[in-house]
Amino acid sequence: MPRxxxxxxxxxxxxxxxxxxxxxxxxxxxxxxxxxxxxGASTSVVTHYVASRDELVRSTIVREVSGRQDLLQAATxxxxxxxxxxxxxxxxxLGTDQQSHRFWLAIVLGSPTDLVLRMExxxxxxxxxxxxQRFISALDRPPQDRxxxxxAVAVITDGMIISRFEQDQEWSxxxxxRTLDVMLExxxx
Amino acid sequence: MPRxxxxxxxxxxxxxxxxxxxxxxxxxxxxxxxxxxxxGASTSVVTHYVASRDELVRSTIVREVSGRQDLLQAATxxxxxxxxxxxxxxxxxLGTDQQSHRFWLAIVLGSPTDLVLRMExxxxxxxxxxxxQRFISALDRPPQDRxxxxxAVAVITDGMIISRFEQDQEWSxxxxxRTLDVMLExxxx
Numbered sequence: 602m603p604r605x606x607x608x609x610x611x612x613x614x615x616x617x618x619x620x621x622x623x624x625x626x627x628x629x630x631x632x633x634x635x636x637x638x639x640x641g642a643s644t645s646v647v648t649h650y651v652a653s654r655d656e657l658v659r660s661t662i663v664r665e666v667s668g669r670q671d672l673l674q675a676a677t678x679x680x681x682x683x684x685x686x687x688x689x690x691x692x693x694x695l696g697t698d699q700q701s702h703r704f705w706l707a708i709v710l711g712s713p714t715d716l717v718l719r720m721e722x723x724x725x726x727x728x729x730x731x732x733x734q735r736f737i738s739a740l741d742r743p744p745q746d747r748x749x750x751x752x753a754v755a756v757i758t759d760g761m762i763i764s765r766f767e768q769d770q771e772w773s774x775x776x777x778x779r780t781l782d783v784m785l786e787x788x789x790x
Numbered sequence: 791m792p793r794x795x796x797x798x799x800x801x802x803x804x805x806x807x808x809x810x811x812x813x814x815x816x817x818x819x820x821x822x823x824x825x826x827x828x829x830g831a832s833t834s835v836v837t838h839y840v841a842s843r844d845e846l847v848r849s850t851i852v853r854e855v856s857g858r859q860d861l862l863q864a865a866t867x868x869x870x871x872x873x874x875x876x877x878x879x880x881x882x883x884l885g886t887d888q889q890s891h892r893f894w895l896a897i898v899l900g901s902p903t904d905l906v907l908r909m910e911x912x913x914x915x916x917x918x919x920x921x922x923q924r925f926i927s928a929l930d931r932p933p934q935d936r937x938x939x940x941x942a943v944a945v946i947t948d949g950m951i952i953s954r955f956e957q958d959q960e961w962s963x964x965x966x967x968r969t970l971d972v973m974l975e976x977x978x979x
Contacts, residue, residue: 625903627816703899709955710895714814726956752953752961752969759956760949764941766898767915767948772941780941787976 612650612660615640619661624703628711628718631658655717662721665704670728672696677732682739683789689733690754690785694761695777702762729755740789750788757784801839801849804829808850813892817900817907820847844906851910854893859917861885866921871928872978878922879943879974883950884966891951918944929978939977946973 618639622631633654637644651657676692677685712719733754737747744750761781765772772780807828811820822843826833840846865881866874901908922943926936933939950970954961961969 626818627899629815629819706895706899706952709952710816710892710899712956722956746968746972749965749968749972752965753972755956756946756949756953756969756973758949759952760945760947763895763898763948763952764945767901767911767944776938776941779935779938780945783935783938783942783977784945784973788972 608650611642611646615642615647615650615657616661616664619657620665620700620704623707623711624700627707628658628715633657658715659717659721662708662718665701666721666725669693669697669701670725673732677736682736683741686733686736686754686789687781687785689736690758690761690781691778693758694765694781695774699766702766706762706766744788753788757781797839800831800835804831804836804839804846805850805853808846809854809889809893812896812900813889816896817847817904822846847904847906848910851897851907854890855910855914858882858886858890859914862921866925871925872930875922875925875943875978876970876974878925879947879950879970880967882947883954883970884963888955891955895952895955933977942977946970 615636618636619631622635622639631654633644633647636657637647640647647657651660673689673692673696676688676696680688708718708722712722730751733751734747737743737750761777765777804825807825808820811824811828820843822833822836825846826836829836836846840849862878862881862885865877865885869877897907897911901911919940922940923936926932926939950966954966
């Protein structure tokens with residue numbers, strides 16, 4: 602059924618265009634017109650697949666988030682709780698390319714003024730928190746203050762992603778891992 | 791000399807407009823035309839003060855950065871090294887409003903494609919690293935791996951700023967301080 606494949610491929614190209622624009626210029630720049638131009642298509646091709654700009658944004662985020670969730674779940678599968686927490690942070694920081702990180706930061710930055718972004722970000726953060734909380738509860742010696750450990754894991758993950766942006770050259774893998782170890786080990790000990 | 795005051799006031803309004811636009815929509819949206827509209831002035835008023843869009847951006851960042859440096863220096867003055875490091879991170883995270891944080895994130899996100907942003911970010915980061923390195927060297931027991939502690943301090947600071955954006959409601963002061971303590975104390979002990 603070549604037609605069905607075509608439809609999936611085209612929708613994928615349109616969503617790729619959303620990712621590229623948002624990662625480069627933020628979600629304020631994501632309009633049906635600019636997405637069409639970026640994808641090399643007419644606006645009617647874009648609106649053939651999605652009813653509105655918001656639906657286009659939402660479907661793209663859902664695709665990106667579920668790809669990320671699959672990666673994170675694979676990285677933590679069959680691991681003891683402390684190893685799973687290390688693997689989760691490592692995978693979130695190192696398992697994704699810079700464009701995906703920029704796309705995600707664009708979601709964070711746009712969320713106060715864009716309900717679609719806010720809802721999808723909240724959905725992902727709830728999923729992340731549930732996962733981290735599950736690992737924290739399963740630690741050999743769960744800390745007294747589990748809420749603070751949950752916050753600290755999020756801060757370390759976010760901070761590593763941003764700090765790597767700020768550097769003239771990207772941090773080496775070794776440098777990232779050493780910094781993660783220094784921050785995570787005292788919390789998981 | 792009311793004229794001289796007027797000039798300073800007007801330049802300040804124009805720079806305020808740059809901060810507002812960049813914080814809201816990123817530096818891609820900062821053009822002389824849009825800054826003039828945001829400031830309620832004509833483009834010729836804007837170009838009366840600055841020769842180009844880049845000079846406008848640079849002068850605004852210099853103003854914002856030097857304000858931030860003054861705050862950070864005041865927060866750390868006359869403190870022992872470990873207390874100064876805690877105060878530095880606390881002030882960077884809590885001493886600035888959300889618009890300033892968004893402005894700074896816009897600089898980080900725009901820096902790969904905008905030389906002005908990259909140069910000013912690098913200048914600030916060099917200043918920050920010098921300051922943190924000075925405190926690290928002055929610790930009672932400086933750690934063996936000073937470069938990693940320098941990285942960890944940056945990650946914790948950046949991560950706290952981003953994590954607070956992501957929450958539905960802003961983190962309480964208490965929650966921020968508890969999370970900072972949990973991460974910083976093992977590193978400074």
